[in-house]
């Protein structure tokens with residue numbers, strides 16, 4: 001089930017020799033290709049039509065200078081990126097990340113993953129990603145606004161509701177989307193749904209902020225159901241303390257689970273009583289006031305803080321990695337498994353290293369890849385686009401119902417795909433196969449593009 005067939009291997013080797021420095025991108029391609037072995041052998045047309053050669057190359061990559069003026073009057077220069085990875089199923093769609101660690105490799109891995117994730121949602125969305133090495137930490141509102149306006153001044157001609165629709169990701173939330181949208185509107189002289197994650201009064205969808213975390217929790221519920229279990233009464237560990245982590249903590253708590261950890265670049269906190277009520281509200285405030293310090297939570301609520309450590313050594317039933325890529329390594333995976341963890345639901349994109357992933361897959365615990373379990377964020381963005389194009393606004397209940405259905409469908413599709421082309425019960429292979437088939441078959445339909 002899990003093997004690299006010769007065509008996958010050839011294309012992977014080409015990527016490795018063409019872009020040897022793109023570690024994250026190579027990791028993402030490797031992970032997807034490992035799942036496709038049986039499918040590619042059964043369907044020779046993918047090889048004949050060079051689908052893999054085409055699918056690993058972004059359709060377009062735009063890299064640009066972002067000059068802006070800081071509060072001291074000095075000029076600052078950052079680099080902006082927007083990758084249109086694949087537009088077979090719809091306009092490019094995917095978030096913008098503002099974080100100093102970004103590289104072209106990171107955006108390529110994110111755009112590649114996004115292509116299959118968006119296909120899994122069943123909505124008409126292509127895959128894209130972008131952002132900047134701009135560091136929002138410690139910047140004033142004025143500086144964020146200046147930066148966003150400059151970023152959009154370079155980008156606005158390349159995006160549009162039927163071309164490319166960016167959204168948020170790490171470091172980009174409602175405030176940044178507002179500044180980006182305002183500048184787009186001014187430059188293009190048109191009010192249209194070019195970004196998602198907009199404010200509720202000017203085209204945003206209800207549920208968008210909580211969608212990713214809620215959807216991941218629904219996905220975890222579906223996985224647990226296959227083993228006659230649910231979230232009620234479970235001990236849950238979460239990493240990160242951003243938008244996605246907040247959504248997970250809120251929904252898990254709602255369903256009777258007890259979340260006991262959060263993490264930041266400074267370390268993690270262990271709150272044995274569980275993170276609920278005012279503590280969840282505090283998470284939102286903490287994001288704005290002290291972006292890089294989860295220690296503030298520990299001081300306020302008098303709980304244990306572990307500097308420079310990750311939360312995966314804390315005993316739990318379910319883990320939701322919700323910070324960033326490669327935040328869980330093989331030692332973390334070993335600890336989770338030996339402590340009896342029964343379910344790992346990826347919320348971040350590619351949070352596990354290749355070795356951690358191999359161990360989790362071997363262990364047979366329930367384990368879902370981000371492209372399946374975090375798909376509700378972009379799915380809600382797709383619903384926002386639908387509302388914008390019909391100039392309608394759906395109720396919270398309506399959006400939530402659709403999101404729940406989308407996550408249930410993704411869960412079933414993963415299981416069915418893996419039953420047909422691989423071994424039973426491996427959500428990784430299932431998500432990769434189901435997402436790939438959709439994109440690849442549409443590429444065949446659309447000819448050599």
Ligand code: NDP
Pocket residue numbers: 095099101168169170171172212240241242243244245263264265291292293322323324325347348349374375377378
């Ligand atoms: P936020 O910016 O709201 O939060 C990100 C969290 O991860 C913060 O706690 C951040 O701390 C931490 N973090 C970021 N980079 C690093 C790093 N290099 N090392 C350690 N910690 C880091 O982002 P989101 O919650 O939106 O995103 C979290 C994850 O979920 C990402 O992988 C993202 O791609 C993924 N995702 C997001 C979706 C969305 O709709 N927002 C949808 C699907 C997936 P700090 O800011 O202090 O560095």
Ligand code: 2IT
Pocket residue numbers: 093094095096114117165166167168169196349374375377378379381
């Ligand atoms: O990784 C992701 O799916 C996102 N950051 C959300 C993308 C979107 O277009 O809503």
